[in-house]
Amino acid sequence: MAIALGANRYGKSGIRLATVDRDGERHAFTDLTIDVRLEGAFTPAHAEGDNSAILPTDTMRGACYALAREEPVGTPESFGLRLTTYLLEAAPAAELATVSLLQQPWERIAGDHPFTFSRAGGGLRTAIVSRGRSRDGDDVEVAAGVADLYVLKTSGSAFTGYLVDRFTTLPSAPDRILATSITATWRYTRLGLDYSQCADDVRRAVLDAFAGHDDSRSLQHTLWVMGEAVLASCPDVGDIHFSLPNQHHVPADLSPYGMDNPNRVFVATDRPFGVIEGTVTRDQR
Amino acid sequence: MAIALGANRYGKSGIRLATVDRDGERHAFTDLTIDVRLEGAFTPAHAEGDNSAILPTDTMRGACYALAREEPVGTPESFGLRLTTYLLEAAPAAELATVSLLQQPWERIAGDHPFTFSRAGGGLRTAIVSRGRSRDGDDVEVAAGVADLYVLKTSGSAFTGYLVDRFTTLPSAPDRILATSITATWRYTRLGLDYSQCADDVRRAVLDAFAGHDDSRSLQHTLWVMGEAVLASCPDVGDIHFSLPNQHHVPADLSPYGMDNPNRVFVATDRPFGVIEGTVTRDQR
């Protein structure tokens, strides 16, 4: 029987890198979790057990720590750019290197303390850098994102006018709680940006749009409005993808106790949950 | 600014459906977790807040329970086929319905008891059914899989001869522990199969190949051998994709205590972990 190797990739996940910048009077602390992947001409490793083209995943791990010592880590995006450059140099068989980075934010406590921090709320900062081997560098892609950004509004959200069939029992909700955990990834259309500034801008656009959208008719509707706000405020963002779980807050049925419940008391549910995913992009027409 | 909606989909995740078949003297218990997704012409919902084409995700949830009452659930694959048929009927704007099912296996305890069960080991059974609207039904795809199938071998596995660069410190391992949690998904080339028999066959081929491959030179190498075994033994499988974390067991360094360690005592590690992913397919040339 003839068989062939289809799409394949390999790498290391969950590399936990922390760095301290002690150069100033105030320390800076950076906390990253890094995933690395290589794709390319790795058929001999699979079909023949020939490892000569394989850069061990343990080396990918070691490289993260070594590169973090060679130069300051900087932004997740810039560290991803450096790491992908190294990976393509180190692994000649690789045609594409992809690095995903997740940064846990820490904030200073106790009155802007110089070296003491607490985990900040507001979700995680993410970046994805991929790099191919084209000579002119046009196959480097930098994307950034946020993850686990929990937001909720207690008014300004409805879900009505939907399709009804024989299995539909959902009551129409002219005023409901809208709650989600925003995971978004946006792609930049060029390199060399101030990535931290861009990330702050996108994040602010997302939150302001979520809060300001006081006529939300669905989570899809809010997704669109948030995407529009990002593209309007950030010219270097080409598109943005959202993955939005709908974390249902169901009004408690208090009628068995002879009580009404005018949208005051809710059962927060875990499962099942709705999932709304979509990309908002610039219209190319 | 002109913006457009790119790829999008929505649905319900984590629908927990259990059924009891009480028809015979021995009960059968089925335990499914179901994810539903619809894709199609949903731009008005996003751009205008027009929900008239939206089948609520709550209805998807309800349909799972109702369909399970209309007819016995049967295999995950057959239930996915029924559920996708319903979804396309119920949501005219949908062009593609995808249902992912995860079945928790339960085995009878206490000497083949008629109605008492314990969660079985050996991983979870999965299925993914997608259905489009072509008239001849040729856009129905059935895939099946296993997830969280933890396997380990204490001999017959090496990792040597790999590429060495300035950041490589990994010692060559002529005899190591190989441990992974197999998640695999294979696609069927036709419908109407005995899906439970096929799943058993693939599973047996995977496990026998893992155990029998006593010259493993890498996890990639073992992936290939397992894929080959599946394609050889199951003519209705077109390809199989594996996602294999490499759960490293590192020999403990006992030299500070004046002890040797000839592959007897290991540190089992969580993070970081290697990830090997690849598809083995029939050669079409």
Added chain:
Amino acid sequence: MAIALGANRYGKSGIRLATVDRDGERHAFTDLTIDVRLEGAFTPAHAEGDNSAILPTDTMRGACYALAREEPVGTPESFGLRLTTYLLEAAPAAELATVSLLQQPWERIAGDHPFTFSRAGGGLRTAIVSRGRSRDGDDVEVAAGVADLYVLKTSGSAFTGYLVDRFTTLPSAPDRILATSITATWRYTRLGLDYSQCADDVRRAVLDAFAGHDDSRSLQHTLWVMGEAVLASCPDVGDIHFSLPNQHHVPADLSPYGMDNPNRVFVATDRPFGVIEGTVTRDQR
């Protein structure tokens, strides 16, 4: 064979209660996860299957939602006080009712928006209320706490001078990263307090002590200093218990790459982790 029932209790866990206070121009949102337990004379339920004294755990669940409608939830402590009162009334066989509450903090976004919130950082607020049946009410106990409060300092922490034996390889650390996730519970010595003010005060005392303790010689040492600060600043706290995982940040060994590492680059580890637990109390001598 004669057998007997020893210590036993039962209840409901994971009750997810959310409420919206819509009375003012700005909504207030409260998000609680509640665990309920009853202890008492429940031997007949166990030994004879006699449920006549059993308040169903489903009723405990329902009571949370109903009581939240009867009156505003208020603080976790006050809601726990109300709920335990109800439980002892409803279940005559119960001799002790205990309610544990975990409050997820949400903060206003988008410039102090009236009805839009984001999950705040800084850990969770907890409360534990237990109530017995003594006539004078002296067996009501209110405890409060924080959970998952991640803090970290990059200087001012050492671990040296410890006991060394044949299995000790840990290098002495005169300057290390100290990182932990604070879970603390403190008991109040009287009722009728402003529980939110007290919780704020304790929390501030804990964080200020963590930050200000710039001569930490161990996590035990810091535990003591934090406890001392709480008891000094909060006269109504009788004792405080800390559970402190030591989330190790190990300097990366870069010597194989010919690099030094003067406390700049760290491997953040998950497992194993140290655990330091202790109670600081007022000296009764």
Added chain:
Amino acid sequence: MAIALGANRYGKSGIRLATVDRDGERHAFTDLTIDVRLEGAFTPAHAEGDNSAILPTDTMRGACYALAREEPVGTPESFGLRLTTYLLEAAPAAELATVSLLQQPWERIAGDHPFTFSRAGGGLRTAIVSRGRSRDGDDVEVAAGVADLYVLKTSGSAFTGYLVDRFTTLPSAPDRILATSITATWRYTRLGLDYSQCADDVRRAVLDAFAGHDDSRSLQHTLWVMGEAVLASCPDVGDIHFSLPNQHHVPADLSPYGMDNPNRVFVATDRPFGVIEGTVTRDQR
């Protein structure tokens, strides 16, 4: 202000130890996760930052691997006995050493293969060994247990006749699904037992009692019957503690669809869940 140190302990959690016994033709694989705790005269460490009595938790970790090399690990109980002996020798200030062990079971695959394994179902084996300093060794305690043993019965279980109050809406259930994840810990009344045989016996007694109890009137009732069976079949067990979440399977309400549901289709729920905890002991009267 005078403050004092109350109850305190410290140690290491999540030590992941795996060993391979290669002495015979068939390898044996042992997979343990170990938690270590010391209690004793550790006030100077807290109050003065004096670490001279502190055995580092890193040394506890190292000792696990070293002791596993000095002699075969054997049962979790016997390894816990060795480890506590070491700990009290190494840490003179400690008055009590406690070691908790969790063993992941692995079973041979592919026809009783000599060195290939798969994770087995049926829950985890646990042991807790504590040792004090009394001269005659009478303060050594060995307990054993199972964890995460998921069991379920589709008949033979009822919940009726319970107390009804103003917040009770639960329908009486003469025939329901009973599902739980058994976590149990039993204490031995003497040392020197065949701990694996005892664990097998207890486990079989628990499962047979769960299955055979075809008149269960509550989870409390089943707890009692399981405890009674263990004490009847295992003379060296002094008592047994169960922690039993009640994993509710609620009959789906299909009436909105015009369907009945005679106990065929269920919503499996995660939260909230009931919790039943109790100890069954030998009657000392």
